[in-house]
Amino acid sequence: MKKKPIFYRISQLVGFLLGARIFVAVLLTFALYVSTFFLFNQEESLRDFVFDFKVHGIIFCTVLSILAGGIINQFYDREKDQLTKPFRTKIQNFLKQKYFLYAYLILVAISLTTAFLISQRVFYFFLIYQFFMWFYSHKLSKILILNNITFVSLTLYPFFGMMVYYHTFSGKVFLMAVFLFVMLLMIDIVKDILTKNADKIFAYTTIPNTFGTHNAVNVVVALSVLLFTVSMLIINNTGIHSILPLYFAAGLFVIILSVYLLLSSVKKSNFIVLNIFRIWVFVGIIAMLLDGIIERF
Structure with missing residues (x-):
């Protein structure tokens, strides 16, 4: 053989x-x-x-x-x-x-x-x-x-x-959980926008296929407003005195940039926003690691 x-x-x-x-x-x-x-x-x-x-x-x-x-x-x-x-x-x-x-x-x-x-x-x-x-x-x-x-x-x-x-169980952990849930939900909806045609062919009922790409983008923008609000609550509860609150503060500008790209006519804006969100989640993990090292050691 x-x-x-x-x-x-x-x-x-x-x-x-x-x-x-x-x-x-x-x-x-x-x-x-x-x-x-x-x-x-x-x-x-x-x-x-x-x-x-x-x-x-x-x-x-x-x-x-x-x-x-x-x-x-x-x-x-x-x-x-x-x-x-x-x-x-x-x-x-x-x-x-x-x-x-x-x-x-x-x-x-x-x-x-x-x-x-x-x-x-x-x-x-x-x-x-x-x-x-x-x-x-x-x-x-x-x-x-x-x-x-x-x-x-x-x-x-x-x-x-x-x-x-x-x-x-604490208010801080709850708000961070809501932040991550909303961020991941936005990532999944933007991903559905990018795979809209394939989803339609294989009968995947998604928000972009059912309500249209424009309305799907509006949903992501609405979630961005919620994400912005949660970030502000986290900053107000913890104050900007360590790396993790700085991450959420910087995240406000990331959210604004993402909304601008979603509502603009920039070519491949959805793809760019998807990767911005994914990278920002990873940056959040690193920020949590560095913040924890500083506080515990």
């Missing part, structure tokens, strides 16, 4: 990593560790945190769940992705779909088994998470408005779990 060239094997590996959305999983894992130690965990020392294997186990289950969710989502969206993400789809085609499904089942099994070993409550937490990730890909992703809300909720679900685990 002829041995397949190394390029083919590498292409299979890259295709699998893209299908599992490994890069998104890495970013969310980093964000989860940063928020857990510097935001939710206010009392535990770094040493205690490092040796808190229960927390690491929960984050490990989260990572596997995110990878599994990415795989099952690309399985259901593979036809649409051929139009919206042709390069990524071409690489993923080096690996048969059945192998993605095998990987999905293995990741789900390992995640739930690990969760059960931690505790029954953690097991049920991830069982619900896994179910809604599958149900979103199978059904909810094609239902108007519910698709956007469910996607954002599933993204924030692990962070909510950590907040409950550490019993971290």
Whole structure:
């Protein structure tokens, strides 16, 4: 039997990593560790945190769940992705779909088994998470408005779990959660604007397809006003004396710039705004990390 060239094997590996959305999983894992130690965990020392294997186990289950969710989502969206993400789809085609499904089942099994070993409550937490990730890909992703809300909720679900685990309930945390929810919701709606034609072909009922691009942009602008208001509340409650409040202060100008681009006739403005939002979320994670290091060390 002829041995397949190394390029083919590498292409299979890259295709699998893209299908599992490994890069998104890495970013969310980093964000989860940063928020857990510097935001939710206010009392535990770094040493205690490092040796808190229960927390690491929960984050490990989260990572596997995110990878599994990415795989099952690309399985259901593979036809649409051929139009919206042709390069990524071409690489993923080096690996048969059945192998993605095998990987999905293995990741789900390992995640739930690990969760059960931690505790029954953690097991049920991830069982619900896994179910809604599958149900979103199978059904909810094609239902108007519910698709956007469910996607954002599933993204924030692990962070909510950590907040409950550490019993971290405060006005500051609530406002930051609202800020992130609205930001991610805006990202998802702008993404729907960019994939409007493909969504229409494959019967994905989105805000741009149902109400038109102009109204979808108006929704994003309205959410931007809400985001601006939440940012002001956070600044007023915390004051500008550390890096994180400065992030929200600078975010006011980012919001104004994004609204200007959305309402202007700038070419590819939606694509530019989408990437501005994504970059700003990442900048927020870095700001939280630096702010936490300064305060705790």
